[in-house]
Amino acid sequence: MKLTTHILGTDETIEVSSDQIFAFDPPLGGFEELRRYALIPDGDDSPVEWLQSVEDENVALPLLEPFLFEPGYGFEIADHAAAELGMETPEDAVVRCVLTLREDPEDITANLLAPIVFCRRSHLARQIVLQDSEFPLRRPVFSTLGLAASA
Amino acid sequence: MLILTRKVEQGIVINNDVVVRVLSIDGERVKIGVDAPRSISVLREELLEEVAGENREAANRPNGGTDSLRQLRRPPHQADSGD
Numbered sequence: 001m002k003l004t005t006h007i008l009g010t011d012e013t014i015e016v017s018s019d020q021i022f023a024f025d026p027p028l029g030g031f032e033e034l035r036r037y038a039l040i041p042d043g044d045d046s047p048v049e050w051l052q053s054v055e056d057e058n059v060a061l062p063l064l065e066p067f068l069f070e071p072g073y074g075f076e077i078a079d080h081a082a083a084e085l086g087m088e089t090p091e092d093a094v095v096r097c098v099l100t101l102r103e104d105p106e107d108i109t110a111n112l113l114a115p116i117v118f119c120r121r122s123h124l125a126r127q128i129v130l131q132d133s134e135f136p137l138r139r140p141v142f143s144t145l146g147l148a149a150s151a
Numbered sequence: 152m153l154i155l156t157r158k159v160e161q162g163i164v165i166n167n168d169v170v171v172r173v174l175s176i177d178g179e180r181v182k183i184g185v186d187a188p189r190s191i192s193v194l195r196e197e198l199l200e201e202v203a204g205e206n207r208e209a210a211n212r213p214n215g216g217t218d219s220l221r222q223l224r225r226p227p228h229q230a231d232s233g234d
Contacts, residue, residue, distance in 0.1 A: 007217075029203030031210070047225045061209045068226060080190040100209045105219035111209070114202040129194055129202055137205055145223045 003038055004057040007050050016040065021054065022118055022125040029114075029127060031059060037125070039063075039118065047145065049096065051116070063096035064110055069144035075130050077117060086122025094118040098127075100138065105146055109138035 003016050016038045023036050034053045042048035047068055053059035066073045077085075077093065087093055096118070098111045112135035118125040155163060162172035162184075169191060174182040185193050 028206055029199060030206040042220070045224065046221075047223060048220060059210050061206065062220060064223075078190055078192075098206060098209045099220075100205060101212055101217070101220055103219060105222045108219060108223070111202070111205050113198075114205075127202070127206075129192070129198060131192065131194065137201060141223065145226065 001054075003052060003054060005040070005050075005052050005060060006058060007040070007042075007052065007060050014040070018123075022123050024125050024127075026126060028061075028116075031056075034059060048099065051096075051098075062099040062101060063116065064099050064141065064145075066095060066097045066110065066112060066115060069110070069141045070112060070135075070139065073112065073135065075115065075128070075133065075135075077128065081117075081126070081128065085117060085119040085124050085126060087119050088121060092119050092121040094120055099141070106140065106142045108140070108142055110141045111137055112139050113137045 001016060001018075001021075002013050004011060004013050006012070020038045020040065021036060022039060025035070027033070027035055028037075031053070034055050036054040038052045038054055040050040040052050042050060042062070047064055049063045051061045051063055077087070082093075085093075094117070095115050097115050100109050100111070102108055113133055114127050114129045114137070116125060116127045157163065157173050159173050159176055162170050164170050168188055170184075170186040172184040172186070174184050176182075187193055
């Protein structure tokens with residue numbers, strides 16, 4: 001299907017396959033009216049992916065694999081949540097966290113408190129707010145992933 | 152909305168398996184105990200609002216935000232591990 005996106009700042013129409021589409025139930029907090037999103041890679045050498053709403057071209061959230069910058073990251077998906085997501089094996093789960101971009105790269109943070117779990121078997125997804133978690137809502141990522149040290 | 156009056160140590164039972172009990176009252180602070188199966192998610196309401204607010208902020212790219220994103224790279228030791 002064709003999708004309009006503003007990821008690059010300008011209108012762009014891209015082609016996405018059904019493999020890239022995920023349904024959120026319950027919907028993502030803050031976007032209760034939106035259900036379907038496409039998972040779009042940012043680029044070949046970028047660790048980022050975009051969660052682009054199928055229903056609202058203006059809604060796109062950058063995502064990052066948390067294990068890239070927080071090797072000790074982990075949480076338990078409750079059995080009922082795994083079942084509701086249609087997960088049959090742990091390999092069905094793809095975990096991403098939402099990035100909040102800011103003008104200064106060093107101020108970019110990742111939300112480790114509420115990861116998004118995608119089930120590649122069912123193409124269902126949901127954001128899981130961790131209970132009693134020591135992982136923060138805003139974890140700076142630039143010190144781990146930025147170019148500052150090597151530039 | 153159901154509104155009930157409870158005293159300290161009194162509880163309410165929801166759907167036979169969730170017990171909410173008033174443990175203590177100190178001025179404006181009420182300590183509440185929730186005894187629920189692990190399958191029931193119990194979260195402070197403001198935490199959900201914070202997460203929703205962070206999601207909205209994440210979807211709202213500031214000036215230069217996409218440029219700053221370009222400065223993120225995979226860590227070298229992860230570069231070849233496909234997913």
